[in-house]
Structure formats: structure tokens, C-alpha cells
Amino acid sequence: MAEWINTIVQGVLLGGLYALFAAGLSISFGVMRMINIAHGDMIILASYAAIVGASYLKLPMLFTVVLVVLVLSALGYGAQRLVFNRTLGGDLLRPLLLTFGLSIVIRESLQAVFSADVRSVDVGPIATATWNLGAQINIGVLPLVVMLVGLASIAALQWLFARSRMGRSFRATSDDADTASLMGVDRKHIYALAMVFASAMVALAGVFLVMRTTVSPTDGPARLIYAFEAVIIGGLGSLWGTVAGGVVLGVAQAIGSRLDPGWGILAGHLAFLAILWVRPQGLFPTTRER
Amino acid sequence: MKPHPPARIAAAIGVLAIVAVASMPWWAERSSIHLAVEILATLALAQMWNLLAGYGGLLSVGQQGFVGLGAYALVVFGLQMGLNAFLVIPLAGLVGALAAALVAPLVFRLGGAHFAIGTWVVAEVFRLVVANLPFVSGGSGVSVAKTVMGMSAATRTSLTLWWALALGAGATLAVYLLLRSRWGLALVAVRDSERASRSLGIRVGRIKWAVWVAAAAGCAMTGALLFITKLRVAPDPAFSIDWTTTMFFIVVIGGIGTLEGPIIGTIVYFLLRQWLADLGSVYLITLGVITMLIMLFFERGLWGLWLRWVRWELFPVRRRLGPPRT
Amino acid sequence: MSLLEVHALAAGYGDFQALYGIDLALDAGEVLAVIGANGAGKTTLLRTLAGALSLRSGGIRFDGAPIGGLPAHRVCAAGIALVPEGRRLFPSLSVEENLLMGAYARRPGPWNLLAVFGLFPILREFRRRPATELSGGQQQMVALGRALMSNPRLLLCDELSLGLAPVVVRDIYRALPSVCEHGVSVIIVEQDISQALRVAQRVVCMREGRVVLEGLPGRLGREQIAQAYFGTLEEEAH
Numbered sequence: 001m002a003e004w005i006n007t008i009v010q011g012v013l014l015g016g017l018y019a020l021f022a023a024g025l026s027i028s029f030g031v032m033r034m035i036n037i038a039h040g041d042m043i044i045l046a047s048y049a050a051i052v053g054a055s056y057l058k059l060p061m062l063f064t065v066v067l068v069v070l071v072l073s074a075l076g077y078g079a080q081r082l083v084f085n086r087t088l089g090g091d092l093l094r095p096l097l098l099t100f101g102l103s104i105v106i107r108e109s110l111q112a113v114f115s116a117d118v119r120s121v122d123v124g125p126i127a128t129a130t131w132n133l134g135a136q137i138n139i140g141v142l143p144l145v146v147m148l149v150g151l152a153s154i155a156a157l158q159w160l161f162a163r164s165r166m167g168r169s170f171r172a173t174s175d176d177a178d179t180a181s182l183m184g185v186d187r188k189h190i191y192a193l194a195m196v197f198a199s200a201m202v203a204l205a206g207v208f209l210v211m212r213t214t215v216s217p218t219d220g221p222a223r224l225i226y227a228f229e230a231v232i233i234g235g236l237g238s239l240w241g242t243v244a245g246g247v248v249l250g251v252a253q254a255i256g257s258r259l260d261p262g263w264g265i266l267a268g269h270l271a272f273l274a275i276l277w278v279r280p281q282g283l284f285p286t287t288r289e290r
Numbered sequence: 291m292k293p294h295p296p297a298r299i300a301a302a303i304g305v306l307a308i309v310a311v312a313s314m315p316w317w318a319e320r321s322s323i324h325l326a327v328e329i330l331a332t333l334a335l336a337q338m339w340n341l342l343a344g345y346g347g348l349l350s351v352g353q354q355g356f357v358g359l360g361a362y363a364l365v366v367f368g369l370q371m372g373l374n375a376f377l378v379i380p381l382a383g384l385v386g387a388l389a390a391a392l393v394a395p396l397v398f399r400l401g402g403a404h405f406a407i408g409t410w411v412v413a414e415v416f417r418l419v420v421a422n423l424p425f426v427s428g429g430s431g432v433s434v435a436k437t438v439m440g441m442s443a444a445t446r447t448s449l450t451l452w453w454a455l456a457l458g459a460g461a462t463l464a465v466y467l468l469l470r471s472r473w474g475l476a477l478v479a480v481r482d483s484e485r486a487s488r489s490l491g492i493r494v495g496r497i498k499w500a501v502w503v504a505a506a507a508g509c510a511m512t513g514a515l516l517f518i519t520k521l522r523v524a525p526d527p528a529f530s531i532d533w534t535t536t537m538f539f540i541v542v543i544g545g546i547g548t549l550e551g552p553i554i555g556t557i558v559y560f561l562l563r564q565w566l567a568d569l570g571s572v573y574l575i576t577l578g579v580i581t582m583l584i585m586l587f588f589e590r591g592l593w594g595l596w597l598r599w600v601r602w603e604l605f606p607v608r609r610r611l612g613p614p615r616t
Numbered sequence: 617m618s619l620l621e622v623h624a625l626a627a628g629y630g631d632f633q634a635l636y637g638i639d640l641a642l643d644a645g646e647v648l649a650v651i652g653a654n655g656a657g658k659t660t661l662l663r664t665l666a667g668a669l670s671l672r673s674g675g676i677r678f679d680g681a682p683i684g685g686l687p688a689h690r691v692c693a694a695g696i697a698l699v700p701e702g703r704r705l706f707p708s709l710s711v712e713e714n715l716l717m718g719a720y721a722r723r724p725g726p727w728n729l730l731a732v733f734g735l736f737p738i739l740r741e742f743r744r745r746p747a748t749e750l751s752g753g754q755q756q757m758v759a760l761g762r763a764l765m766s767n768p769r770l771l772l773c774d775e776l777s778l779g780l781a782p783v784v785v786r787d788i789y790r791a792l793p794s795v796c797e798h799g800v801s802v803i804i805v806e807q808d809i810s811q812a813l814r815v816a817q818r819v820v821c822m823r824e825g826r827v828v829l830e831g832l833p834g835r836l837g838r839e840q841i842a843q844a845y846f847g848t849l850e851e852e853a854h
Contacts, residue, residue, distance in 0.1 A: 035403035037351070086586055092402045096349050097542055098585040104535060105578035112571035165720070172706045172717050179704040181688040182666055182697070183766065184721030221531060225414065228407045232400075266418040269411055273396055276408075280399040 002136040003258075009139055011254030015230075015247030016147030017212065020205040021223055022230035022242045023154060024198035030237060031170050031194035032080075032088060034095050038103035039202065040224030045106055046072055046206025047121075047215045048114060054121045061123055069203040076199025080192040088191065089177075103220060110217035118214040127211065146208045153204060154239050157197065161239070170194055222265075229272040235282025244283055248275075297605070308459055315448040323451050327519060329560055330458030331512050332536060336544075336552035337461040338508040339537035344547030345469070346501040347481045349406040351534055355413030356386045356506040358420065358529035360513025365426050365523050368437035375437035376449050379514045386510025389416070390503045398498070410531075417529035431524025438518060453515050461508055466549055466605050473497065481547075509533075542581045545591030549605040554593050619644045619801050620665075620770060625674035627664040634660040636825040637674065642770070647792070647802045649816035649833075651809055653845060656822040658805040659701050662772045665803075666698040667691030679769065693721045697768035701775045701805075703759040705747040712743040714758050718765030725767025726798055732761035735791050753784035760788065764795065771795060773804045777811060789815055809841065823847055 021043060028034050036042070046068055053064035083102075087094040129141040161167035172180040173190050181187055209215060209223070226249060234245025249268050256267020275282070311330075314323050335357070342348045363382035367373045373381070393412050400408040420426060438446050468474045479487045480494050488494050517523050536559070544555020559577075566573040584591055622640035626633065634657045642648055650658050663669040665676060667688035676684045683691055697718075705714050715732055733740040736757040742750055747758055756776060763771060777785040785808065792815055796802065806812035813819060813833040821829035821844040829836070829844035 029403070033403075035407065037406070083582075083586065093343065093347070093349055093546075094585055094589065096403055096406055097538070097546075098582055100351070100538060101542075101578045101581035101585060105575050105582065108571045108574040108578065112575070165716070168709065168713055168717055169720060171708045171713075175706040175708050176704055178668060178688075179700060179706070180717070182668060182692060182700065183717050183762070184689045184692040186687075186689045221410070225407065225411055228404070229411065232404065260422075262418075262422045266415065266422070269415045269418070272411060273415070276396055276399055 005137055007254050007258045008251055009137065010143070011251030012247050013140065013143035013147045013250070014254060015243070015250030016143070016150040017205070017208060018226050018230045018246030018249050019154060019243040020146070020150045020201060020208060020246075021227035022234075022246055023150075023157065023239065024201040024205070025224075025227045026231050026236075026239060026242045027157070027194055027198040027201070029231070031174050032084075032191050033174075034084065034088060035099070035228075036084075036198075037096060037099040037224065038106055038220075039099075039227060040222065041103045041106040041110075041220030042072070042199070042202050043206040043209065043223045043227075044110065044215055044217065044220045046203045047210035048110055048119075048206075048217075049203075050121055050207045050210050051114075051119050055119075061121075065204075065207050068207055069200050072199045072203035072206075073196045076195040076202070077192045080195035081188060084195070085188050085191055103224075107217055107220055114217060116216055116218070118216045119210070120214040121210045123211045142212060146212065149204065149208070151243070153201060154243055157201075158239050160197070166193065226268070229268065232282055233272055233275045235285035237286040238282075238284050241282060241284035241286070248283070300605075304459075308455065311455055312452060314451060315444065320447065323447055324519070325560075327450055327454040327515075329556060330454035331516050332540065332559070333552060333556045334454075334457040334461040334512045335509060335533065335537050336540040336556055337458075337465055337549075338505040338512075339534070340541045340546060340549075340552050341465050341468075341501060341508075342505045344541065344551070345465075345474075345477050345481055346498055346505075347484075348498060348502060349402075350409040350502075350505070351406045351531075352409030352411070352413035353505065353509050353537060354529050354531055354533040355409070355416040356389065356509040357513035357516070357533045358413070358416060358525070359386055359389055360510035360515075361517040361523045361528040362420055362426055363510065364434050364437060364514045364517050365432055369432065369434050370426075373437075375434070375514075375518050376453060378437070379453055379511050379518075382514035383507040383511040386513075387503050387507040389510075390506030391499075394499055394502055398495070398502075413529060413531075417525050420529070421525040431522055431527075433522050434517060435521045438521075450515070450519060457508070457512050457515060462549060462553070469549070469605075473500075477501065539577050539581060541591075542584055543577075543591055545593030545597075546589075548591075548593050548597075551591055551593045555591070558592065618642055619646075619679060621675075621677040622665070623675045623677075625661075625664065625676065626672040627660055627669055628672060629660075629669075633672075634825050635664065638822075638825075638827055640820065640827070642801050642803065644769070644801055645796060645799050646818065647796060647804065647816050649812035649819045650803060650805045650822060651807075651812050651819065651841075651845065652822035654807075655824075657825040658822055659774055660825075661822070662698060662774050662803065662805060665691075665770075666696055666772060668698070689721075692766055692768075693723070695723065695767075695769035696772065697763040697766045697770070698772045699759050699763045699774060699776065702778065703755050705755055705758055705762075707746065707748045709747060710744050711739055711747045711750065711758055714747045715739075715761050715765050718762035721766050723767040727764045727767050729765075732764060735764075735794060736761060753780050753787065756780060756784075756788055757791075760791065768800060771800050771802045773802065775805055775807060777806060777808045785811060809845075821845055 025036070025039050028036055049068045049071060050064055053059045053067055054061060084095060087098050123142070126142050130138040131141055131144065132138055161170060169180065169185050169190055173185055173187060177187050230245035230249050231242055232245065233248050234241030234243065248271060252271035253264050253268040257264030311326055314326060339353060342350050360382040363385045364375065364378050367381050368375045368378045397405060397408045397412060476487070476492045476497055479492060480497055484494055517528065540555035540559045541552055543558055544553065545551030562577065566576060588595060618641045620640070620642040622638055625635055625638040627635045638661060650661065652658050660669065664671050667686050667690065671684055675682060678694055678696065683694055706717060709717065712729065715729060738754060739757055739761065742754065747755065750758065760776070776788055789811060792802065804812060804816065816833055819831060819833050819836060820827055821841060823844065829840065
């Protein structure tokens with residue numbers, strides 16, 4: 001019994017990581033209607049940036065995290081402003097093909113620089129520490145920290161979207177970019193700003209991923225898929241929905257793994273397909289009819 | 291509609307080329323034939339991807355799922371049931387079509403951008419299921435050499451080449467004929483504007499479904515053929531995203547949404563591979579950067595560039611309004 | 617010097633040309649009505665002035681400065697606000713948030729939330745409701761309030777009466793004088809000719825992308841307007 005509870009707890013905490021994966025995707029789709037196929041590879045890029053910072057440059061961990069977030073946010077602004085914005089507003093295929101090309105470039109570049117070995121980042125004893133809740137129920141401390149950071153970031157983002165002037169402009173632009181520009185909203189700048197937040201989440205996701213586990217340059221596509229599945233399960237347009245989606249996915253994977261190690265990831269995919277079949281709008285959709 | 295001179299010259303050259311390639315077993319070296327097979331198979335895959343994305347408006351990042359299914363059809367029908375490998379190819383097409391039909395209700399719930407990743411998930415599901423099924427010797431892979439035993443090397447080579455020709459030239463011809471037909475007109479209409487097409491009574495869903503299933507069949511057949519030449523089937527190579535990456539490079543560089551594009555793209559792809567393959571990752575990075583630049587600045591690809599200068603169409607599929615017949 | 621000077625303005629959508637050489641001038645504090653049948657180019661004119669549509673040729677001078685090629689968000693910052701045809705409120709935002717979006721450009725001036733609620737008291741009751749849940753007339757008030765929040769020097773109103781009952785339309789137009797008393801110029805596009813003639817100081821009639829009649833409401837006869845609006849039979853024969 002305790003084993004099953006532990007499994008579910010692990011799944012929930014894994015969901016926290018998946019929510020971080022998904023948040024960036026949710027933002028860029030919500031505001032720009034853009035699916036960035038390079039999203040997963042950007043997470044891995046962040047992971048490697050953390051590796052460079054912590055393992056090569058021997059910077060303190062917290063400093064590395066902040067640095068990676070800043071660097072990726074800046075890269076995100078630049079990429080959106082200079083590259084992605086050129087393909088938006090026309091047909092759907094262009095941004096998808098562009099980001100598909102980008103994902104290949106990132107993946108192969110990482111492979112060229114770091115080769116195909118798996119790497120991780122040493123965060124010291126916290127990596128394996130567990131917190132015993134009694135009755136043989138253990139919670140990994142690092143996964144718990146990741147979950148809490150994930151929840152806190154999403155809460156902050158939610159506040160930003162709901163209460164701030166910038167958040168209002170994100171929502172207005174998402175509703176009707178044309179009319180928003182009539183109010184003085186510079187669409188290109190707003191898209192780039194949204195990408196800053198998406199990139200910050202990508203950075204956090206990448207950093208925490210490489211703390212929790214090992215990464216290799218080709219891990220990008222799998223992260224994109226998990227992020228995507230979390231967003232669809234949770235429902236488009238809702239950041240908290242994305243958290244729920246991540247948790248459902250994490251728990252499905254954890255239960256699947258327990259039944260048979262080879263079936264873990266497949267169980268996640270099947271859960272996604274099941275929700276897509278039974279409730280295609282997701283668990284908590286909030287996208288309004290335009 | 292009479293094709294104008296460049297198209298007729300191209301058609302003549304095409305026929306000559308097909309005859310020349312078909313006769314290769316009598317005059318060409320084994321390694322050349324092998325390359326020809328690879329080129330033709332790649333062309334077939336590219337035409338399928340172009341049909342989906344360029345004409346159907348369906349961006350699929352999951353066609354590798356059907357390539358892999360084709361490879362495993364070889365394992366099941368060829369290895370385990372003892373059928374001749376070359377007879378398995380059309381069967382693989384059926385398997386691909388069936389699988390596509392089965393997942394269609396799921397993936398078509400997803401719109402545009404989401405559809406792309408949804409197809410990727412489906413391909414991953416195929417891979418994971420197959421990898422975990424012991425009866426196809428899942429994880430570690432299996433040799434399919436037995437499926438081509440019992441025929442001479444020469445026969446094997448010839449049959450492989452002719453099948454490759456059938457698939458490569460056949461795919462091109464099939465898409466050409468489709469586009470010249472009523473359904474082709476509907477397809478282009480749907481690509482240009484779904485809403486307008488629906489209002490005209492075009493069964494948009496039906497058309498997309500048909501394109502999806504046909505492309506899956508094409509990819510599966512090509513998959514079976516390709517793995518006959520590789521002699522060994524394992525889940526990771528069979529379902530590798532590299533298949534789609536290659537299709538993507540070729541179609542984008544050549545010119546998406548045209549028939550000539552995949553042909554040009556295939557030629558360019560293999561030339562670049564010849565020159566740059568030694569550079570390993572740099573080769574792929576270069577291809578990736580080229581496709582990004584094309585998407586940013588020149589969406590219509592190399593063939594589109596050419597068309598800007600010369601208003602030729604080697605495969606006349608554009609419809610012109612002529613003067614009214616009195 | 618006029619507040620707004622439009623010279624030989626041409627604009628269109630893709631292959632289709634909608635405006636052919638429009639000349640227009642507007643002084644500060646003036647109310648100009650633009651009337652014409654559907655497809656005459658009235659909305660195109662407003663959208664081009666607001667920067668939502670790029671002009672093909674010609675020039676627009678606002679307060680002496682050329683604004684012809686500027687994108688919409690810069691035109692808004694310069695002091696031109698558009699109440700779009702069909703309202704175009706933001707469905708994900710509440711009434712209050714829609715109004716606050718109007719103030720995004722942060723231009724100084726007398727219009728703020730309090731002032732807009734003063735003009736349209738009913739909106740205060742619904743401030744937290746999603747904007748698209750309100751009735752047509754109330755939505756039009758939100759749209760107008762939203763445009764005012766940017767403290768424009770020139771207000772462009774596209775078909776305020778669209779889809780609204782005459783009583784409601786009169787309510788909305790009753791608000792116009794308080795807009796003007798702060799020195800704001802207004803261009804209104806209207807299908808409802810009598811309403812337009814009632815509030816405007818000058819009238820312009822468009823047909824097929826051109827200005828075909830211009831004058832003071834009192835001076836123009838019904839016959840004249842009808843001819844300009846629909847075109848005469850002789851003209852149609854050409």
C-alpha cells in the first residue's frame with residue numbers, strides 16, 4: 001500500500017517538473033498562437049547552460065540558476081523579435097517549419113559541442129535526500145522543491161496575467177491583436193515580452209531537469225511531447241490547468257513504470273490519448289469563444 | 291489542357307530516366323544501384339510529406355511512425371509468416387493505411403499546430419508498443435535477411451530497384467494525377483481556405499482523411515522496402531525522427547507545395563550529403579540553418595526561386611481560365 | 617492650420633483598391649460625418665487614418681506631422697483613437713479591463729475610469745463582468761469609453777449605431793457633446809443618415825472609394841444626398 005502511495009507522490013512531484021516544462025509552451029501558444037517545436041530543445045539547452053555554469057565554471061548553484069534564467073530570457077526576446085515574429089500572422093506552417101529547423105540546429109549543435117554522453121549537475125546531498133512522513137512514505141526533497149518552485153512561478157505568472165497592465169495587454173493581444181494595436185500595443189514587443197516569460201520558465205525547467213536527472217543532447221523532443229501533453233490534458237488557456245495536466249501525466253507515468261519499467265512513458269501517452277478521446281478540450285479549459 | 295513545351299520535354303526526359311534506371315541491373319554497379327534505391331525511396335517519402343503538408347495543409351511530424359510500421363510489417367509477414375519480402379511491400383501499405391485510419395479520429399481532434407505534435411505522440415506510441423512486444427523481438431531488433439533468402443543476389447537487387455522505382459516515380463505520378471483530378475482541385479481549395487471550401491460543399495474532413503491515409507500507406511511501403519535493404523529491423527532506427535527530418539529538409543529546400551520541389555530537394559539533399567557528410571553534426575546544422583533561412587526569407591524554396599524567373603511548370607497542375615468556348 | 621489633413625489618399629486590400637485619392641481636412645473641435653452605402657470605403661478610410669491599414673499613396677498630416685506610414689500603435693500614441701466597426705471588445709477581459717486597455721498608451725488628459733463611468737453610469741454596475749456579456753448598446757458604450765481612455769485629439773467612430781435600437785443609438789450620441797467640449801475632433805461614419813446630420817457640423821458622402829459630396833448639413837438637400845449616395849442613372853450607364 002505504502003508503495004503505491006509513494007508511487008503516486010512521485011508522480012505528483014514529477015508533475016511539478018512537467019508543469020514547468022509546459023508553462024512556457026502555454027504562454028507562447030496563449031499569446032502568440034505559436035507552437036515552438038524547438039521548445040524541448042531549448043529546455044535541454046538550458047540544462048547544458050546550467051552544466052557549463054555549475055560544472056565547468058564552478059559557479060554557485062543559485063547564481064547559475066539566476067544566470068541561466070537571465071541568459072535564456074534575453075535569448076528568447078531576441079529570437080522572438082528578430083526571428084519568430086517574421087513568420088507570425090500568416091499561414092500556420094511557417095512558424096512550425098521554422099521552429100522545427102531550429103530544433104534540429106539546437107540539437108545538433110549541442111551534440112557537436114558536448115557529444116552524446118549523458119550529463120548531470122551535482123547539487124550535493126539534496127539530490128538524494130528524502131523526507132520521511134512516517135508509515136514508510138518518503139518524499140524526495142529535490143522533487144518537492146521543484147514542485148514548490150513550479151507552483152510559485154505559475155502563481156506569479158497567473159498574477160501577472162490577471163492583474164498587471166502587461167498581463168492585460170497579453171490577454172488583449174491574444175484575443176484580438178489587431179484591435180490591441182489600435183490601443184497602442186506594439187505587437188512585436190508584446191510577443192517578445194511574452195517569450196521572455198516563456199523562456200524564463202524554460203530556463204527553470206531545464207535547470208531543475210538536470211538537477212533531478214541526467215540529460216543528453218537528443219532529449220529535447222521527449223520534453224516537448226511531455227510539455228505538449230500536459231497542456232492538452234490540462235486544457236488550453238489555463239496555467240493552473242497546465243499544472244493539473246502535468247500532474248495527471250506524471251502520475252500516469254509513475255503508475256505505468258511501477259507496473260512495468262518499459263511501459264512508464266507509454267502509459268503517459270495513453271493517458272494523453274484517452275483524455276484527447278474523451279474530453280478533447282482538456283480538464284480545465286478556459287479559452288473563450290471569440 | 292495541353293502541357294507547354296518545357297513540360298513535354300520534362301516528360302520525355304522523365305520517361306527516358308525511368309527506362310535508364312530500370313535497366314540499371316544490366317549496366318550499373320551494385321553500389322550505384324544501392325544509391326539509386328536510396329534516392330528513389332527518399333523521393334517517395336518526400337512526395338508523401340509534401341502531399342500532407344504542402345497540399346493537405348497537414349504538418350505531420352510523425353510519419354516515421356508509418357515508416358516503422360512498414361518495417362515491422364516486414365518482420366511479421368516476411369520473417370514470421372514466411373512471405374516473400376517483395377510481396378510484403380504492398381501489404382505494408384495496407385498496414386500503414388489501417389493504422390492511419392485507426393488513429394485519424396484521435397489526431398484530427400487537434401488543430402493546426404497541435405496536430406503536428408499529436409502525430410509525433412502517435413509515432414512514439416507505435417515505437418514504444420512495438421519495442422515492448424516480445425513477439426516481434428522488440429527492444430534489440432531482429433534480422434530480416436531470411437525474407438530475401440532463396441533468390442539470387444541479382445534477382446534481389448533488381449526487384450529492390452524496380453520496387454524503389456515504382457515507389458519513387460509512382461508517388462510522384464500519383465500525386466500529379468491526383469492534383470489534376472477533381473479531388474486535387476478540392477485539395478488545393480482546402481489548403482487555401484478551409485472555410486470557403488466548406489461553404490462550397492467540399493467535404494474537408496473526408497479529403498484530409500484520405501490524404502492522411504494515403505501518405506501513411508506510401509510511407510509504410512517505403513519503410514518496408516528500405517528495411518529490406520538494411521536487413522535488420524530495430525525499433526529505434528525504424529521509428530527514428532530522422533525519417534521526418536529528412537523529408538522536411540528535402541521538401542522545404544526544394545519548395546513546399548509543388549511537385550518539382552521534392553525532386554529538386556532530393557537531388558540537393560544527396561549532393562550535400564556527398565560533399566558535407568564528413569563534417570558530421572555540422573552537415574545537419576547547415577541543413578537546419580538553410581531551412582530556417584528559407585522559411586524566413588524565401589518560403590517557396592529552390593523551385594519557387596526558379597519559378598520567379600521562369601514561368602515553367604514541369605508538372606502542369608495549375609488550372610487556367612481559358613476564353614469561353616463559343 | 618487644420619488638425620487633420622488628408623491628401624490624395626489611396627488604400628486597399630490585396631488586389632482590391634478601396635480608396636481612390638481622398639482629400640479631407642478637419643479642424644480642432646469639429647465633428648465630421650462620413651456617409652455612404654456599404655462598400656463605399658468608409659471603414660477603410662477610418663482604418664487607414666488609424667494606421668490599421670497601410671496606405672498605398674497620398675499623405676496624412678496630423679497636427680502638422682506626417683503620420684502616413686506609421687503603425688497603428690504609434691498613431692494611437694499620437695492621439696487618434698478608433699472605435700472599430702462591430703465594437704471589437706476583448707472577450708477575455710472584463711468591462712473595466714477593456715476600458716483600462718484603452719489607457720494603455722498612457723496619454724495625459726481628462727478621460728479616466730471615473731470620467732467614463734460618469735459619462736456612462738450603467739457601466740460602473742457591470743465593471744467586473746466579461747465585456748461581451750453586456751447588451752449591444754452597453755458594449756457600444758464600453759467601446760466608446762475605451763477609445764476615450766486614450767485621451768485622443770481625434771476620435772474616429774465607425775458605425776456606432778450598428779445593430780442597435782434607435783432609442784439606444786440616441787442615448788449613445790447624447791454623450792458626444794461632452795466628448796467635444798474637451799476639444800476633441802470627431803469623425804463619425806454612419807449608415808443612419810438622419811442621426812449623422814443631426815450631430816455633425818460638416819458632412820462628406822463617399823461612393824466607391826471617392827468623395828462625391830461635401831457640405832453643411834443644413835445646406836444639403838435630401839435629393840442631393842440621395843443622388844450622391846446612390847449615384848444617378850446617367851452615371852451608372854458609363
